[in-house]
Amino acid sequence: MSPALGRRAFLGMTAGAGAALTLGAAGFSHLAGASTGRVLASTAPLPQPFTVPLPIPPTARPTRTEHGTDIYELEQREGRMTILPGLTTTVWGYDGIFPGPTLATRSGHPVKVRVHNNLTVPTVTHLHGGVTPPESDGYPTDLLLPARCAPGQSRDHTMGAHGGNTTTAYRTYDYPMAQQAATLWYHDHRMDHSAPQVWRGLAGFLLITDQEEDQLPLPRGERDIPVMLCDRSFNADGSFRYPDHAHDDFPDGVLGDVQLVNGAPWPVMEVSACRYRLRLLNGSNARRYQLRLDTEGGGHGRFVQIGSDGGLLPAPQRLDTIDIAPGERFDVLVDFADHPVGSRIHLRNLAADGPMREIMRFDVARAARDTTRIPTRLSTAYEDITPSGGVPLRTFDFRRTPTGEDRQMWTINGKPFHPDTVLARPRLGSVERWRFSSDFHHPVHVHLAQFQLTARGNRPPAAKDAGWKDTVDVRPYETVEALVRFTGYKGRYMIHCHNLEHEDMAMMANIQVT
Numbered sequence: 008m009s010p011a012l013g014r015r016a017f018l019g020m021t022a023g024a025g026a027a028l029t030l031g032a033a034g035f036s037h038l039a040g041a042s043t044g045r046v047l048a049s050t051a052p053l054p055q056p057f058t059v060p061l062p063i064p065p066t067a068r069p070t071r072t073e074h075g076t077d078i079y080e081l082e083q084r085e086g087r088m089t090i091l092p093g094l095t096t097t098v099w100g101y102d103g104i105f106p107g108p109t110l111a112t113r114s115g116h117p118v119k120v121r122v123h124n125n126l127t128v129p130t131v132t133h134l135h136g137g138v139t140p141p142e143s144d145g146y147p148t149d150l151l152l153p154a155r156c157a158p159g160q161s162r163d164h165t166m167g168a169h170g171g172n173t174t175t176a177y178r179t180y181d182y183p184m185a186q187q188a189a190t191l192w193y194h195d196h197r198m199d200h201s202a203p204q205v206w207r208g209l210a211g212f213l214l215i216t217d218q219e220e221d222q223l224p225l226p227r228g229e230r231d232i233p234v235m236l237c238d239r240s241f242n243a244d245g246s247f248r249y250p251d252h253a254h255d256d257f258p259d260g261v262l263g264d265v266q267l268v269n270g271a272p273w274p275v276m277e278v279s280a281c282r283y284r285l286r287l288l289n290g291s292n293a294r295r296y297q298l299r300l301d302t303e304g305g306g307h308g309r310f311v312q313i314g315s316d317g318g319l320l321p322a323p324q325r326l327d328t329i330d331i332a333p334g335e336r337f338d339v340l341v342d343f344a345d346h347p348v349g350s351r352i353h354l355r356n357l358a359a360d361g362p363m364r365e366i367m368r369f370d371v372a373r374a375a376r377d378t379t380r381i382p383t384r385l386s387t388a389y390e391d392i393t394p395s396g397g398v399p400l401r402t403f404d405f406r407r408t409p410t411g412e413d414r415q416m417w418t419i420n421g422k423p424f425h426p427d428t429v430l431a432r433p434r435l436g437s438v439e440r441w442r443f444s445s446d447f448h449h450p451v452h453v454h455l456a457q458f459q460l461t462a463r464g465n466r467p468p469a470a471k472d473a474g475w476k477d478t479v480d481v482r483p484y485e486t487v488e489a490l491v492r493f494t495g496y497k498g499r500y501m502i503h504c505h506n507l508e509h510e511d512m513a514m515m516a517n518i519q520v521t
């Protein structure tokens with residue numbers, strides 16, 4: 008076994024993996040709503056729920072505009088934040104905050120994001136959901152070295168070992184924004200280290216608006232709320248707790264025991280009795296959620312979904328619960344006028360037990376005038392892309408594969424990631440049929456391309472599978488089929504599992520768009 012393979016492989020049939028494995032194939036079916044992974048318990052005292060107000064990440068301001076391109080500077084650095092009341096957490100944040108600042112962009116208006124790395128580790132920034140040229144897509148070995156790791160200085164093997172396109176000082180990411188209104192997010196994508204680096208805070212929103220969306224009577228301003236769901240664990244001193252040996256001890260994924268929303272534990276938000284837009288993002292490493300709105304009287308609120316990963320749906324649809332896997336976004340409307348002033352509505356995770364069943368609470372504080380409506384039509388950007396003739400069918404099997412010596416790896420089509428191996432060569436401008444299968448919960452994510460689901464488990468896709476998607480949860484022993492459209496750029500991109508521990512254990516593959 009090569010050293011690289013050894014580092015990413017994990018022990019089979021013992022310790023962490025054992026619990027999941029002994030359930031066997033049959034055991035998974037009733038766990039369809041549960042999470043893949045293992046809880047790392049905090050040693051800090053857990054806070055009282057619903058005491059901290061929901062924070063809204065600040066919106067970044069461009070430092071200047073050059074020839075119609077907005078230039079942003081983001082500095083990756085440590086920042087000290089109060090996440091658990093009375094304790095201080097050092098985060099690794101874009102501009103030292105977690106979540107990072109929200110980039111508010113406009114379809115057709117390119118932006119450049121110049122990232123400075125003042126952390127002590129190399130980083131890679133990826134815009135998830137972005138149609139981005141390959142040099143700016145955040146390929147896992149395209150490292151941005153810490154500023155203090157100057158060229159000529161000796162580098163240890165963790166810095167630039169993979170022969171990628173490494174830079175120091177800063178890196179400028181080009182985001183052309185030639186895509187429809189959507190909720191995107193940016194996050195760290197460093198080879199073998201995305202999970203701990205995102206856990207420590209390297210994630211934020213990027214929102215795109217467009218003319219079509221401008222015309223819609225949707226909630227705006229402070230009634231348009233980005234909602235980043237993440238679970239984390241904390242040490243007694245308030246620092247983030249992450250396993251030293253996640254690959255050996257948490258091969259299935261790391262689950263926290265504190266639920267954060269926009270970086271705050273079990274927050275509360277006072278709302279007016281009117282319609283809000285919630286841009287739900289699952290930014291957790293491994294945790295899956297089944298979301299429901301519960302009133303304290305035993306009733307339920309309802310979600311009206313207006314958007315998916317890639318942007319607005321053609322038409323809204325009502326959902327009583329939302330299954331959301333790591334990396335996925337659901338853009339929803341919630342009308343708090345359905346509930347009398349004074350009501351308290353809990354956003355819950357039905358896929359968890361105990362304190363983690365709660366996420367946050369909305370307190371309906373006051374009556375309000377509401378001029379918004381639920382439009383009957385939303386976007387024309389979702390079109391039928393069913394090709395008339397035959398199209399290539401490619402299969403991607405996400406599975407644990409034994410590597411000998413009692414060790415296993417997370418693999419795609421039996422292989423761990425290798426920078427030189429290309430699993431698919433789709434043509435720019437083409438549509439392909441892709442089939443994903445798995446042995447476990449694997450949120451499958453494709454860079455660059457958005458897709459439309461055509462089947463889940465030999466049946467038509469579920470309501471929650473609607474719209475343009477870039478991430479789809481493939482459940483144990485399930486097959487999902489999608490039509491994938493390649494637009495944008497030629498070059499090297501990836502497909503990978505968005506369970507970040509699986510991703511770091513090499514559950515990734517190259518796609519070369521030709």
Ligand code: C2O
Pocket residue numbers: 133135194196334452454503505
């Ligand atoms: Cu959100 Cu390749 O990642």
Ligand code: CU
Pocket residue numbers: 133134135136452453454
């Ligand atoms: Cu991505």
Ligand code: CU
Pocket residue numbers: 405417448449450504505506509510514
């Ligand atoms: Cu996975």
